Amino acid sequence: RIGLARAVYKHNSTHMYILDDPLSAVDMHVAQHLMEECLGSEHGLLRHTTRVLITHQLQYIDRADLLIVVRGGEIAACKPPAQYSEDELKA
DSSP states (O other), rough: OOOHHHHHHHTTTHHHEEETTTTTTHHHHHHHHHIIIIIISSSSSSSSSSSEEEEOOOGGGGGOOOEEEEEEEEEEEOHHHHHHHHHHOOO
16 A cells, blocks of 8 residues: 555656556455545546556456456456456456
8 A cells, every 4th residue: 555655646747557456455445445536537646647457356347448368477358348258357
């Protein structure tokens, strides 16, 4: 969480963020708050930046422009979230 806070503190001078599962260390309520107020909404603090979010939390994929699935260190698929079937996301 401190790393995320430090990164967000620079939001006026940074145009791209690579975030490695920042939601894994917080409970569901805090994760929802971070997505709404910071990472993944049109009103969030980082709304004018490019964000690469690495996560296993599929409940937020509808907020992504592009979803890249990585399996075994290789890109298995890359397309908008709406174009994935449930089977593709479970495998």
